[in-house]
Amino acid sequence: EVVLTQSPDFQSVTPKEKVTITCRASQTIGYNLHWYQQKPDQSPKLLIKYASQSISGVPSRFSGSGSGTDFTLTINSLEAEDAAAYYCHQSNSFPQTFGQGTRLEIK
Amino acid sequence: EVQLVESGGDLVQPGRSLRLSCTVSGVTFGDYAMSWFRQAPGKGLEWVGLIRSNIYGGTTQYAASVRGRFTISRDDSKSIAYLQMNSLKIEDTAVYYCGRGSAFFDYWGQGTLVTVSS
Numbered sequence: 001e002v003v004l005t006q007s008p009d010f011q012s013v014t015p016k017e018k019v020t021i022t023c024r025a026s027q028t029i030g031y032n033l034h035w036y037q038q039k040p041d042q043s044p045k046l047l048i049k050y051a052s053q054s055i056s057g058v059p060s061r062f063s064g065s066g067s068g069t070d071f072t073l074t075i076n077s078l079e080a081e082d083a084a085a086y087y088c089h090q091s092n093s094f095p096q097t098f099g100q101g102t103r104l105e106i107k
Numbered sequence: 108e109v110q111l112v113e114s115g116g117d118l119v120q121p122g123r124s125l126r127l128s129c130t131v132s133g134v135t136f137g138d139y140a141m142s143w144f145r146q147a148p149g150k151g152l153e154w155v156g157l158i159r160s161n162i163y164g165g166t167t168q169y170a171a172s173v174r175g176r177f178t179i180s181r182d183d184s185k186s187i188a189y190l191q192m193n194s195l196k197i198e199d200t201a202v203y204y205c206g207r208g209s210a211f212f213d214y215w216g217q218g219t220l221v222t223v224s225s
Contacts, residue, residue: 036212044152089211
């Protein structure tokens, strides 16, 4: 099973700050890594697919990079509405797995 | 507009069964794989399993934690995906979500709560 480890677990940030969340896979997964945002009491929302591909309707301040075992989600110029939990997810092999999540708090 | 709506969540005793439904509208259901996930209270997301479209044989994959107890099926004529859960355990307590797709999930339902307790 591929274990995805996100860092940090929690971050308190101010609006307009740049945020970087990392996701490290326990074995190489190519570009088969996707990012989701989950706001309190809501369903997850797809932000980035295949490591770096943008999703229609998702603000351009969200971007992804990486391949193999190391991946990054970057949020440029954070907005108050970005307060949420963020999860990486791998679809390279079964069972598919999620990272433990990163919770962003807006100061 | 694509919509996924889960239903069937309930309070059940350990060892009992429950079937969840995921009704899909706004898209040709038969063209897509469907996946199930769960989220225990205050915890992260867990992939439960998926069913491929019948074009790809309608085959299934499951997480080890549910394999042999849970079964995913689909009825393309009704645009519904099912999650049959047998021999439920206390640790199966969670909000269960369905999602469209097999690799990434661009549409999700709102979730349905399953509570396993005596």
